[in-house]
Amino acid sequence: MPANAQRLLELADDELILGWRNSEWTGIAPMLEEDVAFSSIAQNEIGHARALYELAARELGTTADELAFDRSPDEYHCSKLVQLRLVPDWARTIARHVVYERADQQRLEALKDSDDAELAGLAAKIDREEAYHRMHAQMWAERLAEEPRFNEALAELEALVDARDEHLPELGELWDEMTMVRRSVAGATW
Amino acid sequence: MVTAEQVWEALAGIPDPEIPVISLVDLGVIRSVDVSGDQVRVEFTPTFLGCPALEVMRDAMTDRIAALGAEPEVRVITDDSWSTDRITPEGREKLRASGFAPPAPRENGGPQLVQLRSNAFRCPYCGSRDTALENIFGPTPCRSVRYCRSCRQPFEQFKTI
Numbered sequence: 385m386p387a388n389a390q391r392l393l394e395l396a397d398d399e400l401i402l403g404w405r406n407s408e409w410t411g412i413a414p415m416l417e418e419d420v421a422f423s424s425i426a427q428n429e430i431g432h433a434r435a436l437y438e439l440a441a442r443e444l445g446t447t448a449d450e451l452a453f454d455r456s457p458d459e460y461h462c463s464k465l466v467q468l469r470l471v472p473d474w475a476r477t478i479a480r481h482v483v484y485e486r487a488d489q490q491r492l493e494a495l496k497d498s499d500d501a502e503l504a505g506l507a508a509k510i511d512r513e514e515a516y517h518r519m520h521a522q523m524w525a526e527r528l529a530e531e532p533r534f535n536e537a538l539a540e541l542e543a544l545v546d547a548r549d550e551h552l553p554e555l556g557e558l559w560d561e562m563t564m565v566r567r568s569v570a571g572a573t574w
Numbered sequence: 575m576v577t578a579e580q581v582w583e584a585l586a587g588i589p590d591p592e593i594p595v596i597s598l599v600d601l602g603v604i605r606s607v608d609v610s611g612d613q614v615r616v617e618f619t620p621t622f623l624g625c626p627a628l629e630v631m632r633d634a635m636t637d638r639i640a641a642l643g644a645e646p647e648v649r650v651i652t653d654d655s656w657s658t659d660r661i662t663p664e665g666r667e668k669l670r671a672s673g674f675a676p677p678a679p680r681e682n683g684g685p686q687l688v689q690l691r692s693n694a695f696r697c698p699y700c701g702s703r704d705t706a707l708e709n710i711f712g713p714t715p716c717r718s719v720r721y722c723r724s725c726r727q728p729f730e731q732f733k734t735i
Contacts, residue, residue, distance in 0.1 A: 417709040417719075424711035431624020431715075435652050505653025512654055512684060512735050513622055513715070519687040520710050 388500070389443045390461070393451070394548065395491065396436035397462035400452055401555070402484060403429035404562055408471045425481075425517055432510045439503060453566045457551060457559040464547040467555040478524045479537035485521045487545045488514060576644040581607045581614055584638040591627035591634075592714050595672040598631060600665030605651055614644040619656035621735065622715040658735045669732060670698045675720070677732040685734045690718070697722035698729055705729075 385393075406426035413419040437448035444451070465484060470477045492514065495507035528534035585607070586599040598604055598618070605617040616635055620628050632648050639646035658677035661669075666676035675698045678689070690710065693703045702724030709719040718731045 417711075420709060420713075420719075421711040424715050427624040427626075428622060428715055429624075431622060435623050502653070505655070508654035509623065509652055512657075515684050516710055516733065519685070519690065522687055523710075 386443060389440050392436050392440040392443070392503075394461040394463075395495075396433045396440060396451070397460045398466050398484075398488075399429045399436065400433035401460070401462045401558065402466040403427070403433060404558055405466060405469065408469070409477070412472070414474055421520055425520070428513050428517070432513070435506055435510075439506065449566075453563045457556045460551070460555065460559075461548055462555075463545055464550055464552060465541055465544040467552045467558075468541075468544075469554045469558070475528060475531060475533040476537040476541070478521070478528055479534055479541050481517075482521045482525050483538060483541045483545065485514065485518045489518060575611070576609060576614065576639075576642045578607050578609050580642055581609065581616070581639060581644075584642055585616070585635060588631070588634045588638060591630045592625075592716075593669070593672075593674065595668050595674075596661075596665050598635070600662050600668060602660030602662060602665070603656060604635075605656065609644070612643075612645050613647065614639050614642075615647045615649065617649045617651050619651045619653075621656075621658075623652060624715055656735075658732060661732075673698050673729055674717070675729055675731040677734045680734050695720060695731055697725060697727065699727050700725040 403426045406422045406429065409422040410419060410426070413422055433452065434448055437451045441448050441451055465480060465487075468476075468480065470480060489511075492507050492511045496504055496511065498504040498507065525534075582599065582604075585604055586597050588598045590596050590598060590601055601621070603618050603621060605619060606615075608615040616639070618631070618635070620631075628650070632650070635648050636646045657680045659680050661676065669676045675695060678685075678694060690707050693705065695705050696703055697705050697720075700722060702722055704723045705720045706723060707718065708721045708728060712719045712730055716733055716735070718733055719728060720731045721728045
């Protein structure tokens with residue numbers, strides 16, 4: 385696979401899987417505000433994934449939906465960090481949010497300087513939305529700063545950011561759920 | 575033959591699917607209209623990439639242009655050349671009159687938490703600046719929720735993008 389498509393897929397897969405993980409809080413977050421926040425963040429991440437899959441799809445001669453949903457679980461390039469199913473552990477969920485947003489910011493800064501003008505423009509647009517995710521993460525990091533479970537989770541999860549070669553069994557479970565409708569439609573041509 | 579003015583006028587009649595008080599032209603998301611013979615090419619930017627109304631807006635634009643007897647091509651632009659600073663003065667007033675506080679101007683470096691926590695935001699109902707951030711996120715990705723301590727009214731604040 386071309387290096388550029390590979391890079392796009394890593395990013396898109398991270399955003400898609402994290403979007404699904406965040407949406408697992410919809411309806412059951414510790415307070416209504418967070419129900420709304422995590423649902424909205426999930427919606428944004430999946431929107432970013434779609435735009436990134438579209439760029440990758442053009443390079444690979446396929447479609448965004450096929451990239452998102454028609455690969456087998458071991459073909460995803462997402463970080464182990466986003467694969468983890470963290471419901472109902474709020475402290476670890478916030479720790480992942482903080483760790484992810486920090487790593488994502490560095491990645492987006494680099495992509496904004498990309499020679500590929502379309503990718504640089506998309507990264508800049510994504511970054512404007514992510515600014516709100518970072519502010520949300522910052523508010524929670526301040527609130528949980530003295531909480532040992534949060535601080536332990538930060539250290540534990542930081543180590544997973546660059547782990548992309550290993551797939552956790554829970555990614556397979558998420559994949560089953562995520563692709564169930566698409567795989568079950570009678571007469572589908574995909 | 576259709577003119578660019580006719581196309582702009584037709585597009586100005588399309589309400590935002592999620593905030594119908596404001597049109598797509600008021601929002602500033604229509605970046606360009608190019609007419610070449612019977613072909614009309616429109617470029618537009620979604621406010622947020624995950625906007626679920628993207629397809630609805632694209633179909634509405636296609637229909638309005640086709641109704642003028644032209645052949646539409648709608649291109650979605652996903653760069654950062656649109657910001658909420660492009661919402662027209664009329665659009666801002668329409669938002670405010672409907673209880674949505676219009677976005678603060680985008681400054682260098684974009685929005686900061688210290689700003690969201692400050693009293694820089696005005697209540698669209700009573701005009702007071704004694705307002706507090708309730709939630710960075712709201713009913714759609716483009717809105718935050720604030721609370722006015724003066725008239726005790728929660729309200730929606732259009733995010734600065």
